[in-house]
Amino acid sequence: MSYEAVIGLEVHAQLLTDSKIFCNCSTKFGSNPNSQVCPICLGMPGVLPKLNKRVVEFAVMLGLATNCRINKSSLFARKNYFYPDLPKGYQISQYELPICENGYIIIKVKGEEKRIGITRIHMEEDAGKLIHEGGASLVDLNRTGTPLLEIVSEPDLRTAEEAVAYLKELRQILLYLGICDGNMEEGSFRCDANVSVRKAGETRFGTKAELKNINSFRFIQRAIEYEIERQIDLIESGGRVVQETRLFDSSKGITISMRGKEEAHDYRYFPDPDLMPVSFDEGFVEEIKAKLPEIPYDKRRRFINEYNLPEYDVEIITTDRDIADFFEETARLFNNPKTISNFIMTEILKELNEKKIGIRDTKITASLLAKLLTLLNENKINTNGARAILPKVMESGRDPESFIEELGLAQISNEDEILKMIDEVLKENQKELQEYLSGKDKLFAFFVGQVMKKSRGKANPKLLNELIKKRLDELASK
């Protein structure tokens, strides 16, 4: 009997606003406990919420980027439950009428594109943090009121791999829009997964389990795979799946039932009387639409068509929107996209990853990179030289040409000079020369290497190759 899994995901994305959703406290991460709180986010008696406009803008941005219908009037509702990290005893969220509905994003798994539906996107406030310490719990309310978007997918996902592809695509969209930093470790991008299985051909859904607390793509993949397996085994052995919340234990790689540890939920949602419906006109949406950046999916397609780049390259250089922009600016100044993408992938990304910084944190510009690649193209430097100059340019923002002299990197393209070095090398390596002449062709590269070393990497490699070949051929014919 074969089975099919049905997966739906709920993502909570913390928004990169300066202030909280309903008050003016800072949203900065990692401050001293309870230092970013005010009567409003503390839920003091008598306070009232006041909505941060940027949260609405960000929600509309994401809605547009995920092809949602934007509701020009939406409602805030109270979700009532008790927990010490929830100071008002309710969370302000959206229930009946969320700001965005009925969208989709396109993912690609094993070369196949698939459209994944988005049921809704709504705005809400984050809760605080609890630290369990001995016989007590400590409450820090700094995070309380940090704006969140909850993005709920349709149950369109069928494998753990698809789920991860969806999450990566969604995260990339959020990063492109600049509305969430996507940091899973710090919890600014969190995911719950609803997983059920059914027999192949069955159209009804099976009973789902909700997986919580998964904070990396790798764990999500493992948790879902484990859960699918568990449910199939359970059914095969005559058991039944129960609807419950399960936690992923990353050290054991299994999911554990929370049954009995939580009470029946009845959140008693109702429209928040402290907040009027969130209303805006078409102009508000149009303004946001005009400023909306290209979404990753569109950018990837365009890069393939416009720059004739392989899919693999495009995948890599569009991962980060700044890199993609940098590529494109450079491509306007230097007419060989493949050379640029190669250089970005092999050299620039290596530098950035080593230093754990972004391209905008360096001083290199598109025009500086174009200059550097032109120097390479015109044989004024070789790849080694370019590699040496790159970090200098990134650090200083100076003209790459100015480093040629300074680092002594000017390429030697003078034939006599190179020939002189070749002769020296051949003289110093008589044994190898004899071996070569008696047919050990492989040693050709050895001589190239030796001459390059003698030139301290500056010999024009193309010319060097030609000249060595010529000289060796001469010797062989003697």
Add this chain to the structure above:
Amino acid sequence: MPEINKDLVKYVAGLARLAFDETELEDFTNKFKNILNYVEKLGELNVEDVSPTYHPMPVNYAMREDIVKKSLDVERALLNAPDRKDDFFRVPKVVD
């Protein structure tokens, strides 16, 4: 009208984190029954096509600019705390 019995009262009390002892529960269930009995009269009206009023005076939503202002001083924030440790509010342990 749903049957108002002690079980329902206990269920609702659980949601609200309230508790009543037996005698209170008796009295409460009776008063609760009377009140719900009274509000039953709303059932007389046909409200199928009536939209609910959640706000008596809906006005266009005035939103706030995304500006950070000074938070409370930690000591002011914790001034009324029934229990604290360092700069945290302290509560009894959460039992699983």
Add this chain to the structure above:
Amino acid sequence: MELKDLSLSKISELLDKKETTSREITEVFLKKIEEMDKKTNAFITVCYERAVDMADTADKRRAKGERGRFLGVPIAVKDNICTEDIKTTCASKILHNFIPPYSATVVEKLLQKGAVILGKTNMDEFAMGSSNETSYFGPVRNPWDLERIPGGSSGGSAVSVAGLESPASLGSDTGGSIRQPASLCGVVGLKPTYGRVSRFGLIAFGSSLDQIGPLTRNVRDCALLLEEIAGYDEKDSTSLPVEVPQYSSLLTGNIKGLKLGVPKEYFIEGMEEGVTKRIKEAIEVFKSLGAEIVDISLPHTDYGIAVYYLIATAEASSNLARFDGVKYGYRAEGLKDLKEMYIKTKKEGFGEEVKRRIMLGTFSLASGYYDAYYNRASKVRTLIKRDFEKAFEKVDAIICPTSPTTAFKLGEKTGDPIKMYLSDVFTINVNLAGVPAISIPCGFDEKNLPVGIQIIGDYLKEADIMNIAHAYEKAVSGFRFSPFI
């Protein structure tokens, strides 16, 4: 200087003429509070020292030439309105020690103008009550008859005015909590249009119903106080971005040709004869002033109490969830775990009526009951609102009794919630619709207890209803607002 003469306008006049000082006036009232409050229990907190400091500051400002209607004028504030660094309890054990780190917008406004806060007035716990008997700090007694209740929930605010313990006070009105005690104590009380006065800092009961408003000795003082506290507040998303008229300058006293509606549904069985008589006389007075009396109907009146008790309690059940013993207020002792903290804290911290309303509200919102209770009530609320909208197409204002009875005896209705809820039958629909209404004294019943008449206006027509009230007050040359004059 006699307390009975010290109305708001008189005080500022005396201060302007330098015939007295804020300190002198403040001390006179503080002394009266000290003497009266043993009997009335109108105050939870009296700011003996702080009030004198504030008065001194005001006197200094005046000495430098500064002037202002409220500069140095003392006032009492209901104890559900937050006052920075002054204990604010909501008359509940659960907040018995709460010191707000901020002030309500209305308080901030008054403080900026140099008003002096005499103290915080007693009330029904969390403003839930119509008799002021649910206060954790004990019931408030009506100065007209100490065996009787003053009405509620702003009982302390009304009594502070009627007992000459303050020249004026702020109350809050969710279902009649300003107008009903005003009526039962013989003073003026106004509930503004929903959104007219900022709710920021008012400890919420029913958020879509609550409004802060003045309780005063006369209509002119009411206008003066309202124009000070009204207006748009960026901290309150439900506050109306509408300019505030200078109400006190609009009291012409001319109501000739105005159409006043008298709703037939407001003369019900069980209404006391003393009340009916006074209201009928008042209607005659309006006629003599040139107003046209029109019979109208507000057909859904009878559903108001049911709607109110489902909506207000639903909102309250959520609003009061925050009193959990974590951040402020009371926390039970000897707790073994978190769950016990919630249950014991709420059990010990809330009074019976509050618990009853949290239960009703929780039920009204619970899954499976929401549609039949909370949401159905919200729909009937629309019908009630439409009743008023239709009425105001025909009339300029509506006149009716404020309360079906005059002040009743302590304990008379405490055993029967429904009977108690019915005290609000004439005031509740006004909150559901969100329209403004004022209660003014219109004489006394056979027990010599004050009777109040209510004037209800269309949205934002506070100026109109105060002018109608002022015309009446002038015509009858005012009734005694205190038993001590």
